Structures are given as structure tokens and as C-alpha cells.
Amino acid sequence: MIRPIEHDPMFLAQKSSAASKADRQVGQDLLDTFQAHRQNCIGMAANMIGQLKAIIVIDFVPQPLLMYNPQIIQHADPYETSEGCLSLEGKRPTTRFRQITVVFYDQDFNKRILKLSDLYAEIVQHEVDHINGVLI
Helix, strand or coil, X not given: CCCCCXXXXXXXXXXXXXXXXXXXXXXXXXXXXXXXXXXXXXXXXXXXXXXXXXXXXXXCCCCCEEEEEEEEEEEEEEEEEEEECCCCCCEEEEEEXXXXXXXXXXXXXXXXXXXXXXXXXXXXXXXXXXXXXXXX
């Protein structure tokens, strides 16, 4: 189900709790909402649809990648950038890393580890900030 986008900074600044198999519908709603906004965004976190669960989705080739409980376990090569967000107006400066390793659970709740770089790494970092209550 497509959900409305949350814009309240007080809500978005709250840390999300761990997701479980019981939160699969939240994941599906996040995916549906992301698909509806895909022209305007490249990633989304569950708090952006009003759900404080550690679930993100990123625009990945060949299809969007849903991640439950993502954690960045390694990072390298920092750089400065400016990012926008579908939930908040404007752009804000931030430090990101060109390479990351992220551990997460996929849609079937199988543990996965991915090494990502450049734009994919930046998207995951932005969305992980969201689930940690960091406003960017």
C-alpha cells in the first residue's frame, strides 16, 4: 500500500527499532511507496512512511533492494557532499564514504553482506542515518 510521506522533523529524528518477520507488511508498504515516488527519490526509509522500523529500500539494478536491519560494518574513503531528502526541503552538507560494507536481512530474512561504492554506498548511508534518527 502506498503511504503518505512523513515530513515532521520531530518524528523523523526518532531512532527506529529492529524489524522482524512480523514487519514484512511495513517492508511491502515501503517498497510500494518508493515505487510511487521513484522519479523523485533513490532511497527511502520506513520512518519516511510513518513507521519507526529499521527497514530501507534503495534504487538498485535491476530492481529496488529492500533491507531489514541494515548495519554498515566497514567504510572507507570519506568525502564531503550535499544531499536532499523527499521528507525534508532543501539540501544539507554531510560527510559520506565512497566504499561501505553493509550487513542486512533480505525480504526472506536471509542474512546478506554487500560491498557497495559510490552512489549506492551514499544512498545506503543516507537511509541508515534515517533509521538512526539522523536528519540529513
